[in-house]
Amino acid sequence: MSNQSDIKLTEVALRDGSHAVSHQYTVGQVTSVAKALNEAHVPYIEVSHGDGLGGSSLQYGQSLTDELKLIEAAVSVTDFSKIAVLLLPGIGTIEDLKKAAGLGAKMARVATHVTEADVSKQHIETAKDLGMETVGFLMMSHMAPASKLVEQAKLMENYGADTVYVVDSAGALLPHEVKERIAALRQELTVNIGFHAHNNLSLAMGNTLAAIEAGATRIDGSIRCLGAGAGNTQTEVLVAVLERMGLKTGVDLYKMMDIAEDIVAPILPKPQEINRDSLTLGYAGVYSSFLLHANRAAKRFNVDSRDILVELGRREIIGGQEDMIIDVAAELAKAKAPV
Ligand SMILES: C[C@H](O)CC(=O)C(=O)O
Numbered sequence: 001m002s003n004q005s006d007i008k009l010t011e012v013a014l015r016d017g018s019h020a021v022s023h024q025y026t027v028g029q030v031t032s033v034a035k036a037l038n039e040a041h042v043p044y045i046e047v048s049h050g051d052g053l054g055g056s057s058l059q060y061g062q063s064l065t066d067e068l069k070l071i072e073a074a075v076s077v078t079d080f081s082k083i084a085v086l087l088l089p090g091i092g093t094i095e096d097l098k099k100a101a102g103l104g105a106k107m108a109r110v111a112t113h114v115t116e117a118d119v120s121k122q123h124i125e126t127a128k129d130l131g132m133e134t135v136g137f138l139m140m141s142h143m144a145p146a147s148k149l150v151e152q153a154k155l156m157e158n159y160g161a162d163t164v165y166v167v168d169s170a171g172a173l174l175p176h177e178v179k180e181r182i183a184a185l186r187q188e189l190t191v192n193i194g195f196h197a198h199n200n201l202s203l204a205m206g207n208t209l210a211a212i213e214a215g216a217t218r219i220d221g222s223i224r225c226l227g228a229g230a231g232n233t234q235t236e237v238l239v240a241v242l243e244r245m246g247l248k249t250g251v252d253l254y255k256m257m258d259i260a261e262d263i264v265a266p267i268l269p270k271p272q273e274i275n276r277d278s279l280t281l282g283y284a285g286v287y288s289s290f291l292l293h294a295n296r297a298a299k300r301f302n303v304d305s306r307d308i309l310v311e312l313g314r315r316e317i318i319g320g321q322e323d324m325i326i327d328v329a330a331e332l333a334k335a336k337a338p339v
């Protein structure tokens with residue numbers, strides 16, 4: 001196991017978890033969660049629409065509250081934790097980034113599909129100019145071999161990313177595949193390497209430990225598993241596991257347990273669990289944030305959401321192609337209609 005004792009956690013419930021609450025976060029909820037996470041000394045708290053800045057739309061899901069208000073609220077109650085924002089070029093813009101920085105966001109995480117890192121250049125460079133810490137976030141990392149990931153990660157490193165993440169958006173990676181990817185990045189890059197898991201195959205914790213063993217020092221978690229699909233690596237559990245391993249996070253375990261139980265659990269519309277739909281995301285290799293949309297399409301077209309997800313996986317549909325969920329559901333409905 002790595003002898004690194006400085007694992008820096010980013011809590012993503014107020015961003016990735018936005019999918020799980022159908023993008024309905026209120027200022028009150030974000031304020032109470034961010035304030036408590038700050039008191040627990042979580043280094044980074046990500047706040048944005050689930051699909052990043054500018055994500056509120058019919059295509060990605062409309063937010064109840066303007067995300068800039070949520071960012072402002074989180075910044076106003078944090079004096080230890082740094083507020084991070086996610087930006088997917090093409091969904092969010094440089095202007096969105098400037099507004100978030102103006103409100104006090106200190107970290108920009110620029111996310112692209114695993115083979116499209118070149119579109120992150122101007123966003124990473126602008127974030128640097130704004131004085132933000134920068135992260136390159138390579139989504140759907142199961143869709144590319146380690147050699148491709150290295151090539152793409154190097155682009156982000158050259159643009160000025162301080163950290164590059166392997167992002168298992170579908171929760172489809174197996175531990176040996178995580179290890180191979182992180183080890184390759186660790187060998188070829190000089191910047192920090194991070195890992196973001198989804199628990200759809202119940203592998204988020206195992207994969208996270210594999211990533212740490214291979215050299216990752218920046219890890220994402222969602223408290224009470226409040227993330228897309230079956231959620232991410234459960235942050236409070238990770239803090240406990242790392243402490244048992246002698247790896248320091250600086251995060252207060254008891255406080256995290258209390259936040260999970262007393263503040264986050266009451267926010268959840270239903271407990272975060274691996275059910276037939278989230279399991280299918282991991283099994284079929286589908287972007288976790290598609291779950292909400294696939295469920296809605298399944299109801300609308302009276303088809304099995306698993307069939308939609310498996311077909312999306314077969315077609316290798318990726319983030320940004322959410323309109324294909326409706327197409328696939330309509331096609332499945334047509335195929336099963338009596339002639
Ligand atoms: C926009 C995505 O939801 C980012 C993410 O958390 C992932 O790919 O996983």
Ligand SMILES: [Mn+2]
Binds near residue numbers: 016197288
């Ligand atoms: Mn995610």
